[in-house]
Amino acid sequence: MMGRGGSYCVSRGTSFAQVLKKNMVVTPGCSSFVPQPASDFHTYTKPKPLDQAGNSPDKISSGPKNIPKELIERYKRGETHAVSLLYQLSQVLQFQVEMKETVTTGGITGFYFAFCAVIDGVEYKTGMGVNKKEARAKAAQLALEELLPVLENDGVLPDSLVGPPPLPVKEREYPLSETHFGRTVFERKNPVKDQIPSTIKEMFSKLMDSYPEFAGCGGTVAAFVTQTSIGCEVVALGTGNLNTKESLTPSGRILHDSHAVVTARRSLMRYLYRHLLLFFSKNRSLEEKSIFQQDQNTKLLSLKSHITLHLYLNQLPKGAAQIPSHLRLNPLSISAWEVNNQIGLHVMIDGKVFSVFSSTFEQCGSHVVSMSATDKITQWQVLGFQGALLSHFIEPIYVSSILIGDESCSDTRGMEVAINQRVDGITSKLPMYYCVYRPHISLVPSVMATDAHSTQRTLSLNWSQGDVSLEVVDSLDGKTVEESPFKSGPALASRLCKAAMLSRFNLVSKEAQREELLTAVSYREAKMMAKPYQEAKSVLKSYLATRGYGQWVEKPPISDHFTM
Template sequence: MPGKEEKPKEGQRRPQLAASLQQGQSPSNWKEKPLLSIASKESVSHPGSSSPLDVPQRKDASLPLPLSPNTLAVATPFKNLLLDGWDQPVDNDGDKPVEEQDQVLPAAKIPSVTSLSAVNQIPHDHRCAALTSDICEMLLGGLPYQDCMSTVAAFILEREVAGSQSSCGETYELVALGTGDVCYEGWMEFDGRTLHDMHGLVVARRALMRYFYKQLLMFCSNDPAAVEKCIFCLTKDGTRLVLKPRFFLHLYLSRRPSGALENLSIMTSQQKMPLELYVSMKGTLRPIAYCRPSTLAACVCCVSGSDKLTRWTVLGVQGALLSHIIHPVYITSIVLADAYQDSAILHQVVNARLQLAEESLPEPYRQSPVHLFEGPSVTSLNVPPKGHPWSLNWCGGDEVLELVNGAVGKAARDFMNPDGPCRPSRICKAAMLKSFRKVAKEMKRGDIASVATYHEAKVQAEAYQNVKQQVYAQLSLQDFGKWSQKRLVDIFAS
């Protein structure tokens, strides 16, 4: 594990960064704060990587004030292309699609797409924190769920603006967020309409996939303006879509993910770190090796957030279904606001725990190290959790937040009465399958549009499944435990 690099003298540019600038590979000027964990030179300058190459340090570490309203740019949504309404699964007791949230917040307060133009003097980690804080406050308005923000996770897209005449060479756009700290404690459900894992990180990632589906519908719209705004473009061979050049995906976390990171917070890098896989089961986090197979097969067991971050460094965040259509989307950086003892531990768990041979991975998969930052905990997010079972989700284009009651794994129809009638969440597996079929049909992909079940759609993504099995085999080979898989929960048709 290399140590932190010395701060360059004023006006001095590092050779690596200078070379990348000459090649036109330089990401934007978010690289203004030292990494908590610096990867090796080889991994940092990996050809074709979407990750920034180097990070010069800066003296400024002051916490910015909340963003003023005029720093937020609201774009007009493509209403006819959004998934809202038709993408909801149907109620178990009827054939009609579930209605949208009964209590709708004033649309003027909820931007469909909100982006923050980067300001030169604000470092990357502060931008992510400030944007997350402002969007959460705008979405919540006067709703009594401010304490939910203590477990927020937010995905932020950075876009470099080529040829920009201003000092702001990029925009930051919050595209998905999730909150929560609970797993469903009932019996396992097999219809795809119940959320099992409602930790903020997992919820935000599901909201991000929902956002990807919306972007894919924009690409299929034959509207030049929509295609131009879409974050995806065709690959050179025209067989898949890929994240456009100069786009980078960042993750802001207000708290340490569950699992190894959570349990290693009091350790130092000099101690031997137990890096085994963890699962949450019936409100308890435990090493997967200590769980009986019969228990894992019958109970709702959610693999920890730390382990999922490790998996995403190889598989990407798009999941199996979307991998039929797009190339892997990797996280460029993580901004973690929760304090911890040693930055080397975070690097070890996220980037170095999985030791796969790079040559064993089929294109376009690779092991993509994540750049790690210690970020500020914004006041509005620094609220102690109250142990309630509520979870919130939102993605770009959604007009309102969705409130999920973790006790039942379904969305509340009424914000003011979360224990009242519920409906399947818009980010449940059944909703994802419906979105997948819609996009496949629009893209004239008959080979996948008619898949019978969610499970069939997953297993037909052969390259993704191949890489996933390599990840699981390597974790088992390193004695970290056997990844808990729930094949039966995916065998549903609609």
């Protein structure tokens, strides 16, 4: 299956972006490789002698036939942001899009930002604005002014069809040399894909040089990497594959979920808190070292424009991302039950995965229940990886790419469905700053070999940039082990626990002189004060439920009712 960033016409003719740029006709060789959009529930299969209407292939006009009119119409009605539409089209037509910061044009002086859309290497007109959001939006609008007339020409846009939620299509049978064609193109265009795994491997090896006894934990590693013009840098890392067997308590000092991506994300939050303290330090040299900058139109901070965030996963996350590849998007061939169980929401109980529709899940009793790693990533790509507390200070933070290093994974279709398709159409319903950010999802070399029989299976490692040493947590107990290089104190509460996060939140609130935030009595109250975040979260849960993916399972409030 072709990676999202690949240009599907390379070596077969002109790339689709160049076709649009030059207003050329797409060659038949290219059009046959256009995948279905998320809102169109047909599947594409092997070419047949006749189409469904009885036409022979040579009578079917070339061009991108599978873009639903609804995408374009929503944009024209003002219901879809220009940047969102551009990324939606890149998903549908399999071209690579980048919003590139550039210089102002036309001799314009003053405090203006400038961006241009780059599609398969082709730069479009420069958009300018008084802030970066406005400049990006203008750049996307200018690109769409050129793209849309070509797409709409000759009535090639069909109406969107109704049907059940989409499942992955069956892998097409290409010759061996073409099996990973899309991946090859993406790798050539994105050397960062090669840099990130090697950077993570180097960092993990460096950490293990001092603590080789924990090297067996590496098979599950997940990491966040920042990319700048200088290169790539690991900023947060985690391992683990279980959640706790302990009951929920109101102390805030037990880690309930120690799966690798959850651990890495909480490590990322510590990294973000550290840089907020730099920004609010009132020391110019320290402030310049922060990854954050002030948005001129809001109280919130945003990542500096030259910083891009990426997520690496050594294993395909549990849940809907692991949909069997043989399932096809055909409502007549599968039951509604199978649809619900495969692409719906999933939960983790004692390290095992259950659909929220499963009767086994309903009988879980007092066990600690966590949403699956796939569902959490889906949530973070809508609400941001920063969480509720940090959203008081910063705009949502999304990852630009998700790299899968799982050696047993042959395609990314399950991830595409789970992360992107399930939340199609939600952006217009979300509050300001929130959107569906579509990451590039692709396969890369594995950082560490997976050992299913590791004796350290119950251990979880965490580290973020700035930490002196690793912390090692017993996933089943939810606490730091005695042998851990880092221990916060005799109670062995992890530095990733909720209480530790609330402590950092209070510290940043004080440094930022946000007195209103210091009035929060409990962890839960501090989270609920983040009104836009909570609104976006409510919209997401409702949206997933109404589309048939199931109810999002929340932990009982008791786990958040603690104070410092």
